[in-house]
Amino acid sequence: MDNFILNKENEIYYECGYSCDNAIYLQIGDEKYFITDGRYTLDALENAKAQVITTKTLLKTTREIILKKRVKTLIIDPLNWDYESFVSLHQVTHLTKQANYSHKKRIIKTPNELDIIKKAVKLGADAFEEFKNEIKIGDDEYELSYKFKEKLTNRGKRELSFEPIVAINQNSAKPHAVVSDNKLQKNDILLLDAGIKYKRYCSDRTRSIAINENLSMSKTQIFQNKEYQKIYDIVLQAQEKALNAIKVGMKISELDKIARDFITQAGYGKYFVHSLGHGVGLDIHELPYVNSTNDTIIQEGMVFTIEPGIYLPDKFGVRIEDMVCINYDSKVEIL
Amino acid sequence: MDNFILNKENEIYYECGYSCDNAIYLQIGDEKYFITDGRYTLDALENAKAQVITTKTLLKTTREIILKKRVKTLIIDPLNWDYESFVSLHQVTHLTKQANYSHKKRIIKTPNELDIIKKAVKLGADAFEEFKNEIKIGDDEYELSYKFKEKLTNRGKRELSFEPIVAINQNSAKPHAVVSDNKLQKNDILLLDAGIKYKRYCSDRTRSIAINENLSMSKTQIFQNKEYQKIYDIVLQAQEKALNAIKVGMKISELDKIARDFITQAGYGKYFVHSLGHGVGLDIHELPYVNSTNDTIIQEGMVFTIEPGIYLPDKFGVRIEDMVCINYDSKVEIL
Secondary structure (H helix, E strand, O other): OOOEEEOOHHHHHHHHOOOOOOEEEEEEOOEEEEEEOHHHHHHHHHHOOOEEEEOOOHHHHHHHHHHHOOOOEEEEOOOOOEHHHHHHHHOOOEEEEOOOHHHHHOOOOOHHHHHHHHHHHHHHHHHHHHHHOOOOOOOEHHHHHHHHHHHHOOOOOOOEOOOOEEEEHHHHHOOOOOOOOOEOOOOOEEEEEEOEEEOOEEOOEEEEEEOOOOOOOOOOOOOOOHHHHHHHHHHHHHHHHHHHHOOOOOEOHHHHHHHHHHHHHOOOHHHOOOOOEEEOOOOOOEEEEEOOOOOOEOOOOOEEEEOOEEEEOOOEEEEOEEEEEEOOOOOEEEO | OOOEEEOOHHHHHHHHOOOOOOEEEEEEOOEEEEEEOHHHHHHHHHHOOOEEEEOOOHHHHHHHHHHHOOOOEEEEOOOOOEHHHHHHHHOOOEEEEOOOHHHHHOOOOOHHHHHHHHHHHHHHHHHHHHHHOOOOOOOEHHHHHHHHHHHHOOOOOOOEOOOOEEEEHHHHHOOOOOOOOOEOOOOOEEEEEEOEEEOOEEOOEEEEEEOOOOOOOOOOOOOOOHHHHHHHHHHHHHHHHHHHHOOOOOEOHHHHHHHHHHHHHOOOHHHOOOOOEEEOOOOOOEEEEEOOOOOOEOOOOOEEEEOOEEEEOOOEEEEOEEEEEEOOOOOEEEO
16 A cells, blocks of 8 residues: 555545645555644544544654654655645655645546535536526626525535636636626626535536526527627537547547537637646546546546637637536446 | 745735736846736736736746846745745755745835725724624524625625634634534624735634624623623733733733733633734734744734634633734824
8 A cells, every 4th residue: 555645635535534724644554644733633533534643733743653653655746745844754754756646546436426526516507597597687797706606605505616707798708707897788698607515526517608588507598699609509519529429448638629629620729728628526626637638548437527618809708518427337427 | 135936826916916826926136027827918917017927837937037047046935835846946046945935024014005904904894793783593603604704795896814703602612613503592602703805905803792682793792691701801801901012112922921811810821722813914814923932023014913712612712803003103003
């Protein structure tokens, strides 16, 4: 078994079923240590599948355990540790640097994780539907975002996966739009990108919807504005082509190519400015990244987004995003 | 002038008036570089008082500038940089490690910063008052927290300084309580700790209030429960003694001693489990820390909290917190 050390909440939670904002997790062979301060001792004892060590000086105590256990080598993710802490650990053992060590472990979800993620996606999708009834002409993006978050979090009882994107017309042309006082008008396009957490696992979804009498959160959208409709249809077809192509055994980069080639042939390649998608799990961005260079083979237990987009600067943008899971019978399920 | 490099949002904002979640700020003599990716170029050009460099590879571009400008030495905060990035910079110049480099610069606020902070505190205090009218018997902590945040953020138009603490009775005995489904009843004690951001500067305030017909967010509280009242009065007197003692030229550790000695003499020293306060500015926790070991001299331009507390495990807790600013006429102002 690997000896390894972690300091990120989700990475620690994945190993022992508990985490808090001040902890180090150390695994030496089959011995597991959860090192934290007194504020979290009781919760940790109740929830962490590991030996709980309480200390005011986490790093010092960790060093002492490493020395006492005569640890010869320890895997560490050099991207997760500040320079001082890394050097401090390096003084007491040999550190084996493995970038994305935890993310690599987590790329294949267990059946139980898939069930939790499906439930998260369901709750997230329900919130989109509930929000539909709250959308009012004249609302600005702040107000729309506020009401959207009320539904997404069930009035604060659930966490968001990330700060939602709520963007009208020109603002939707920015892939990472920030809410503004833009007011919603009839026949606008409204881009909504949001997710929630269920049992700490994330959902993620984007809809670009037509503002008219028949609001819908489905992917069938009828725009008054012909250019909106044209771009929307290209993005939707690009997404469908990628979704239909997914199968176990193929390189994930092929999916990006399928969507990108379609958008490029339609003449909008340079306006599809990001990669096709990303893995989702405890973190909102996980492996596998769905881009043109990632030749990871699609396997059972993977979960990722397919989210092509076209962004016409100062005009508008369209993005359509769904999560996909590869079930253990090799079936591809669009969540 | 110092050569230095920064990667934290508030630290960068302090130097050049703009920041975003993917940027490096490099200052070489009087040359200032804001290095970011294409998503932020336009906003940066408009707002950053620095030369804006757009790149997909921030660290690589930063290294190139360092080499081109033949930088001999660069101040860096080793706590802010991951090991890999630190080592990468170290390959191209001599790094001078200065922990808390930016925080140390920011310990003395300018008159303009003091004005912004006072406004933040005013808006935060107003939100406490507005929330008072929303508190209902039977609400659980989730619902109270949700309504409190509605007022604090003005329905999402302002940012919180931190996730508010909303804790009833036993839950208030935890200095860092997490909201639960505890329901509010008559004669309860309700601890509220929250702040908002105005022009990026934080406010911070705590009130422990009696739930009765005459809800008040002032520090005058009348509890039915005699033990609540006894502890409340001790904490309030401890705070008043510390507040009254503040003056330019004294060691800040003396304030902690004044409040702690009073609580200890009252027999509750071991239940005052944290330090007396902390500086506030762009970050919610800044220098100077108000604790028993910090011998920093109180000076004009400092802003910090005074927040004694007594926490009786499994029973209840009381904390009273106000921010204090030392004006440029040496007058101490309780905000």
